[in-house]
Amino acid sequence: xxxxxxxxxxxxxxxxxxxxxxxxxxxxxxxxxxxxxxxxxxxxxxxxxxxxxxxxxxxxxxxxxxxxxxxxxxxxxxxxxxxxxxxxxxxxxxxxxxxxxxxxxxxxxxxxxxxxxxxxxxxxxxxxxxxxxxxxxxxxxxxxxxxxxxxxxxxxxxxxxxxxxxxxxxxxxxxxxxxxxxxxxxxxxxxxxxxxxxxxxxxxxxxxxxxxxxxxxxxxxxxxxxxxxxxxxxxxxxxxxxxxxxxxx
Amino acid sequence: xxxxxxxxxxxxxxxxxxxxxxxxxxxxxxxxxxxxxxxxxxxxxxxxxxxxxxxxxxxxxxxxxxxxxxxxxxxxxxxxxxxxxxxxxxxxxxxxxxxxxxxxxxxxxxxxxxxxxxxxxxxxxxxxxxxxxxxxxxxxxxxxxxxxxxxxxxxxxxxxxxxxxxxxxxxxxxxxxxxxxxxxxxxxxxxxxxxxxxxxxxxxxxxxxxxxxxxxxxxxxxxxxxxxxxxxxxxxxxxxxxxxxxxxxxxxxxxxxxxxxxxxxxxxxxxxxxxxxxxxxxxxxxxxxxxxxxxxxxxxxxxxxxxxxxxxxxxxxxxxxxxxxxxxxxxxxxxxxxxxxxxxxxxxxxxxxxxxxxxxxxxxxxxxxxxxxxxxxxxxxxxxxxxxxxxxxxxxxxxxxxxxxxxxxxxxxxxxxxxxxxxxxxxxxxxxxxxxxxxxxxxxxxxxxxxxxxxxxxxxxxxxxxxxxxxxxxxxxxxxxx
Numbered sequence: 001x002x003x004x005x006x007x008x009x010x011x012x013x014x015x016x017x018x019x020x021x022x023x024x025x026x027x028x029x030x031x032x033x034x035x036x037x038x039x040x041x042x043x044x045x046x047x048x049x050x051x052x053x054x055x056x057x058x059x060x061x062x063x064x065x066x067x068x069x070x071x072x073x074x075x076x077x078x079x080x081x082x083x084x085x086x087x088x089x090x091x092x093x094x095x096x097x098x099x100x101x102x103x104x105x106x107x108x109x110x111x112x113x114x115x116x117x118x119x120x121x122x123x124x125x126x127x128x129x130x131x132x133x134x135x136x137x138x139x140x141x142x143x144x145x146x147x148x149x150x151x152x153x154x155x156x157x158x159x160x161x162x163x164x165x166x167x168x169x170x171x172x173x174x175x176x177x178x179x180x181x182x183x184x185x186x187x188x189x190x191x192x193x194x195x196x197x198x199x200x201x202x203x204x205x206x207x208x209x210x211x212x213x214x215x216x217x218x219x220x221x222x223x224x225x226x227x228x229x230x231x232x233x234x235x236x237x238x239x240x241x242x243x244x245x246x247x248x249x
Numbered sequence: 250x251x252x253x254x255x256x257x258x259x260x261x262x263x264x265x266x267x268x269x270x271x272x273x274x275x276x277x278x279x280x281x282x283x284x285x286x287x288x289x290x291x292x293x294x295x296x297x298x299x300x301x302x303x304x305x306x307x308x309x310x311x312x313x314x315x316x317x318x319x320x321x322x323x324x325x326x327x328x329x330x331x332x333x334x335x336x337x338x339x340x341x342x343x344x345x346x347x348x349x350x351x352x353x354x355x356x357x358x359x360x361x362x363x364x365x366x367x368x369x370x371x372x373x374x375x376x377x378x379x380x381x382x383x384x385x386x387x388x389x390x391x392x393x394x395x396x397x398x399x400x401x402x403x404x405x406x407x408x409x410x411x412x413x414x415x416x417x418x419x420x421x422x423x424x425x426x427x428x429x430x431x432x433x434x435x436x437x438x439x440x441x442x443x444x445x446x447x448x449x450x451x452x453x454x455x456x457x458x459x460x461x462x463x464x465x466x467x468x469x470x471x472x473x474x475x476x477x478x479x480x481x482x483x484x485x486x487x488x489x490x491x492x493x494x495x496x497x498x499x500x501x502x503x504x505x506x507x508x509x510x511x512x513x514x515x516x517x518x519x520x521x522x523x524x525x526x527x528x529x530x531x532x533x534x535x536x537x538x539x540x541x542x543x544x545x546x547x548x549x550x551x552x553x554x555x556x557x558x559x560x561x562x563x564x565x566x567x568x569x570x571x572x573x574x575x576x577x578x579x580x581x582x583x584x585x586x587x588x589x590x591x592x593x594x595x596x597x598x599x600x601x602x603x604x605x606x607x608x609x610x611x612x613x614x615x616x617x618x619x620x621x622x623x624x625x626x627x628x629x630x631x632x633x634x635x636x637x638x639x640x641x642x643x644x645x646x647x648x649x650x651x652x653x654x655x656x657x658x659x660x661x662x663x664x665x666x667x668x669x670x671x672x673x674x675x676x677x678x679x680x681x682x683x684x685x686x687x688x689x690x691x692x693x694x695x696x697x698x699x700x701x702x703x704x705x706x707x708x709x710x711x712x713x714x715x716x717x718x719x720x721x722x723x724x725x726x727x728x729x730x731x
Contacts, residue, residue: 048682048686049685049686050682051678051682071685072682072685072686073685073686073688073689073690073691075686076685076686076687076688077688081686082686084683084686087683088677088679088680088682088683089680090680090683090684090697090698090701091701091702092700092701092702092703092704092705093697093698093700093701093704097697098684098687098697101689101693101697102684102687102688102689103688105687105688105689105690105693106687106688109688141701158687162687162688
């Protein structure tokens, strides 16, 4: 599904990713853990194609295609989804309107017919029911006045609607209390599928109790220094990142 | 309603300015230039009563001694008022009796404009009085309105059939001495709409005029007069387009509204005159005086405008809140792109007790454009308990444009309350990236964000206008990012 080879990337001229390689197969959930400043968020932005993140070396193949050559909206339409650490507020645009525009843009790219208002609302209701979400947040403007938990749930809702092939969850646990964490994790787990891969980026092991990964990687100073199964996360929780940081040096 | 995607396709298909076609119809024009004979010519053409000609001539003589206003934040080369035609009418003058008699080429033009002039194609519930250059060519729905005693016709026709009403009200809200452009209009106005809604009648449909400047080098000077008698209600829509031409064209309209006791007038405009090309060549000078008088107790006048066109917009739809408890509202979206300039806002003059006004202005500036909100709120000495709320928001796209807010507040009554809020923001990279990550193109993202920014105003528009306005917002900002 995704093949990252020797990826180097700079932000404002400073090298943040320094030879990152990672291979993710369909159906797998990978977790990337690492201390602040290790390059976790940079990785998510590079994969999603944000301006200002310059790839200086290496390549990323997504379903055999050169991901880095695509515009952000093309990546999205091709099935790459980023659940934001800090979801952005868009005043005046109702959540429903936003979701409908997004879904129809993606459907159009995929050669599917656009949904009319009735079809869309039906799909939206079904999806929210499955995720156990209240429809109240649809009427509000995108992320405006949402609590931390609501914002993250809104990200999961978008993911459920857009049905990406590859989803990156950037610190989805940040700012969540334990109840909200559970709701969000349940949502994410319900989206696990044999044809879908996920990359879960997190600072804390806690999230991985709820979203159990197939593989865990430790990121330090811009490259992956250790890979293992979920027991690696527990080991990390005990020993801290310091030992790994040394390995990266 | 995939408005944004639909719009992109439309824009591609239409090659920028959808309305930039010229209709080849033989025109009858007044001789070029402006003097008393021009004024007499126009008045004679329209077979006007003598008092009307006298009024026009007074205006013209007054105008000769006036100077163009220079306080607005707009710049343009001097206008040569002698180098223009002041009257242009299609030669095969269509009679108003039946739509079948209307020049098919005209009907074709309206089709291109998307106005369903033919009765069977009409928008449900919209009566259209179309002004093509200077003569009103056809009026739909007249019969139904007549039964209710509502008069909706061209102002020329009103002058023939209801001269007493015209004489009683014309110039009472915007006097012929008012300002340079309004005075010019008073002298040479060629046509416009007239509406009278009798006591206690609620007009059952939206009344609509579609203005269009077709002939080259003609100024268009419409004059519209709307009177809502005691306890009546009317909603009026005005849409404007003009063909693409290299030279600048002047449009100096006057709109007067009168609301008597307990009456309400809602006036909505979507202005999409040709804005000039991306280098600022050509385009309409839109120098318009719009004013409403809330003469009666508990009367209400509400202006809603979406201004996306014109090279220069100079326009301050205002309310004189004379009657106690009367209300004025002004909702505005002004979008400027490329080299467009807009200096627009409102005046709320509170004279009566407990008068209320509400101003919501959204200015969007892109390219090299300059967008100014200029608004006056005046609380007179008698305006006990009057209240005003003003909110002015500006949105900038790119770093070469400007947004300016110039509020004037005068209060001569201690019990009056005036609130003013203003914000200026930019579309953030975070917002754009978030939208693009969800599959929206950059242009669709901008259009979505801007429509969200304008929502408070757009939702004041009647339904069929709101959809059109959303599309216009997207078209106007075409090419403003990337």
